[in-house]
Amino acid sequence: MSERSIGLLGERKKARLEELARASADKGGVSLVRDAARRLRRNPVAIVGAIIVGLFVLVAAFAPLIAPHDPVQRFDELTRNLTVDNIPGASSEFPLGSDPLGRDFLSRLIYGSRQTLFVGVLATLIGLAFGVVFGALAGAFGGWIDVILMRLTDVMLALPSLLLAITLVAMASKSSQWTVIFAVAIVNVPIFARLLRGSMLAQRESDHVLAARALGVKERNIVLRHMLPNSLTAVIVQATLTFAVAILDAAALSFLGLGDPDINRAEWGLMLGVDGQRYFEVRPELAYYPALAIIVVALGFTLLGEAMREAIDPKNRR
Amino acid sequence: MSLLDVRDLSVVFQRRGERPFTAVDKVSFTVEPGQTVGLVGESGCGKSVTSLAIMGLLPRRGNKVTGEVLFDGADLLKLRPDDMRDRRGRDIGMIFQDPLSSLNPVIPIGIQVAEVLERHRGMDHKAALKEAKELLDAVGIPDPMRRLKEYPHQISGGMRQRALIAIALACKPRLLIADEPTTALDVTIQAQILTLLKQLVDETGTALIMITHDLGVVAGLCDTVNVLYGGKVVERARRHELFGHARHPYTHGLLNSVPRLDSPRGERLHAIPGSVADNIPWAEGCAFAPRCPNVVDACLEGPPPLEPTATGGDLRCNNPVSEEVAVP
Numbered sequence: 001m002s003e004r005s006i007g008l009l010g011e012r013k014k015a016r017l018e019e020l021a022r023a024s025a026d027k028g029g030v031s032l033v034r035d036a037a038r039r040l041r042r043n044p045v046a047i048v049g050a051i052i053v054g055l056f057v058l059v060a061a062f063a064p065l066i067a068p069h070d071p072v073q074r075f076d077e078l079t080r081n082l083t084v085d086n087i088p089g090a091s092s093e094f095p096l097g098s099d100p101l102g103r104d105f106l107s108r109l110i111y112g113s114r115q116t117l118f119v120g121v122l123a124t125l126i127g128l129a130f131g132v133v134f135g136a137l138a139g140a141f142g143g144w145i146d147v148i149l150m151r152l153t154d155v156m157l158a159l160p161s162l163l164l165a166i167t168l169v170a171m172a173s174k175s176s177q178w179t180v181i182f183a184v185a186i187v188n189v190p191i192f193a194r195l196l197r198g199s200m201l202a203q204r205e206s207d208h209v210l211a212a213r214a215l216g217v218k219e220r221n222i223v224l225r226h227m228l229p230n231s232l233t234a235v236i237v238q239a240t241l242t243f244a245v246a247i248l249d250a251a252a253l254s255f256l257g258l259g260d261p262d263i264n265r266a267e268w269g270l271m272l273g274v275d276g277q278r279y280f281e282v283r284p285e286l287a288y289y290p291a292l293a294i295i296v297v298a299l300g301f302t303l304l305g306e307a308m309r310e311a312i313d314p315k316n317r318r
Numbered sequence: 319m320s321l322l323d324v325r326d327l328s329v330v331f332q333r334r335g336e337r338p339f340t341a342v343d344k345v346s347f348t349v350e351p352g353q354t355v356g357l358v359g360e361s362g363c364g365k366s367v368t369s370l371a372i373m374g375l376l377p378r379r380g381n382k383v384t385g386e387v388l389f390d391g392a393d394l395l396k397l398r399p400d401d402m403r404d405r406r407g408r409d410i411g412m413i414f415q416d417p418l419s420s421l422n423p424v425i426p427i428g429i430q431v432a433e434v435l436e437r438h439r440g441m442d443h444k445a446a447l448k449e450a451k452e453l454l455d456a457v458g459i460p461d462p463m464r465r466l467k468e469y470p471h472q473i474s475g476g477m478r479q480r481a482l483i484a485i486a487l488a489c490k491p492r493l494l495i496a497d498e499p500t501t502a503l504d505v506t507i508q509a510q511i512l513t514l515l516k517q518l519v520d521e522t523g524t525a526l527i528m529i530t531h532d533l534g535v536v537a538g539l540c541d542t543v544n545v546l547y548g549g550k551v552v553e554r555a556r557r558h559e560l561f562g563h564a565r566h567p568y569t570h571g572l573l574n575s576v577p578r579l580d581s582p583r584g585e586r587l588h589a590i591p592g593s594v595a596d597n598i599p600w601a602e603g604c605a606f607a608p609r610c611p612n613v614v615d616a617c618l619e620g621p622p623p624l625e626p627t628a629t630g631g632d633l634r635c636n637n638p639v640s641e642e643v644a645v646p
């Protein structure tokens with residue numbers, strides 16, 4: 001039942017329904033995470049996001065089974081008629097037609113999901129790991145550690161993230177997918193650090209930390225048992241949102257020709273930037289499909305992340 | 319010797335660029351072993367700040383605490399922070415107003431009870447969990463075995479406050495400070511929690527400081543009641559004296575605004591006119607003067623002193639309610 005229809009039932013019934021919900025929540029030993037998951041399952045936005053993310057991960061995982069062809073093989077049937085003005089379109093054998101080098105476009109799109117997942121996951125995790133360490137240090141110790149770390153993040157956040165990533169990639173001696181991953185990760189470090197620090201400082205002022213102090217809990221445990229775990233959920237949700245930004249940034253770097261120069265690697269940003277742009281007049285699909293894939297996946301992660309943020313909000317807990 | 323002897327406790331908040339604000343102004347009171355003492359007054363009169371100052375839990379910066387807080391004769395305000403921390407939860411327990419936000423949301427109830435036992439009584443985890451189950455049972459939580467594993471948001475408000483009481487009393491402290499322990503609860507639950515508190519402090523011989531804005535709460539509970547106004551004690555009396563013959567006009571006003579079971583239905587309560595916002599600084603007179611029905615000229619000439627009464631209490635008033643007037 002949706003929020004709105006509950007609202008129409010009037011306050012008394014609403015209270016009754018909430019009572020029921022509470023009672024049913026009381027039944028089993030539902031854990032905190034499962035409780036948030038329960039709210040997520042009721043949220044259509046979360047469901048749409050989860051479906052997109054789920055499909056994306058499945059496609060990436062089973063790309064060799066799903067893809068009709070080898071993504072790097074150049075097919076004679078396709079190269080035979082291939083010119084700069086004529087890129088063969090859809091046929092029964094090649095459902096989305098050819099790419100500019102006579103390879104199966106659909107298979108390359110499917111394999112591209114792997115690259116996106118790989119770059120997105122690694123860039124997010126690396127950014128998360130460093131961000132959590134710095135944020136936790138700043139939040140736990142305060143003082144000069146906090147001042148230095150936060151000034152550093154200020155500087156990084158003052159620059160547009162993509163510009164910073166471009167600068168970082170340009171600074172690297174040679175470009176590979178790892179330079180892209182690290183550049184995108186580093187750009188996200190200050191976001192995680194700030195979020196965790198802010199969340200920990202808020203926790204420091206919270207009632208349960210005061211109550212813990214009133215029980216003589218040691219400072220170390222205040223940080224490790226109270227401030228940190230209660231702040232991590234926010235960071236995990238942010239990671240979902242960051243994933244979307246990470247794949248957009250990574251695609252943008254490839255699009256600008258700053259990514260991995262390997263022409264065999266199927267990668268959405270590269271497909272969009274090189275093939276899509278160059279042959280847009282001839283075969284606009286070469287641009288449309290990778291662009292669509294990037295947007296849909298980024299959207300999926302954003303929807304899921306936003307819904308998660310709502311679900312873990314303690315204000316929605318009971 | 320009193321268990322707790324608070325002498326001239328003052329707390330002045332001072333933020334940079336702001337005028338200092340005296341939240342607690344030379345408050346003195348004592349708590350005898352096993353006794354229940356009330357701290358009563360409207361919101362903002364300094365009850366919570368008093369309790370936090372006793373516990374040494376005020377923010378490290380931005381305030382100045384003076385006076386003495388003698389626990390067993392030793393001044394808690396002079397203890398090293400580490401020593402004070404060892405005493406919190408062991409010698410003095412505390413429960414707060416909002417049971418949900420006072421519990422750690424990510425740790426099951428049972429573990430939270432067990433952690434106190436591990437911290438102060440040196441128990442290992444298994445023994446502590448077993449004891450935790452017994453403690454939950456003792457505070458009237460049904461099916462304690464299951465509750466051990468449940469998270470704070472999964473149990474009802476009344477249960478949570480029971481769990482907090484179990485945590486606060488886990489180490490059998492000699493003093494428990496309860497800061498508005500029932501304010502956030504449903505009316506029906508309030509009475510249960512008060513009964514439980516009374517039963518537990520009676521059984522264990524724990525002394526209790528009961529902080530509330532509601533005189534109705536202290537009616538059946540406290541041996542002595544301290545009425546606070548604007549950070550100062552304005553009246554102190556034994557419970558029966560207070561309810562029978564309150565002398566301070568403010569206490570009188572509070573008593574008249576307590577809902578009474580025997581009052582005819584629909585009868586309006588006589589709330590005290592105005593609010594604490596109308597206070598004048600104590601330095602200029604009686605802070606209550608702008609709201610006081612008994613105000614006389616002397617009330618605006620300087621702070622009235624706290625003086626002993628014939629019945630063994632204390633009173634800070636130039637023109638108290640006459641002793642003969644009983645509360646309606």
Ligand SMILES: Nc1ncnc2c1ncn2[C@@H]1O[C@H](COP(=O)(O)OP(=O)(O)O)[C@@H](O)[C@H]1O
Pocket residue numbers: 331339341359360361362363364365366367368377
């Ligand atoms: N950390 C603080 N900084 C500044 N003023 C405070 C702080 N804590 C409490 N106060 C002020 O002290 C006064 C007493 O507050 P408190 O003891 O919480 O009242 P109550 O009797 O309702 O518990 C209030 O006016 C409040 O605004």
Ligand code: SF4
Pocket residue numbers: 566567568604605606607608610611612613614617622634635636637638
């Ligand atoms: S001192 Fe004066 S103003 Fe204050 S309570 Fe007594 S009579 Fe009222």
Ligand SMILES: [Mg+2]
Pocket residue numbers: 362365366367497498
């Ligand atoms: Mg208070």
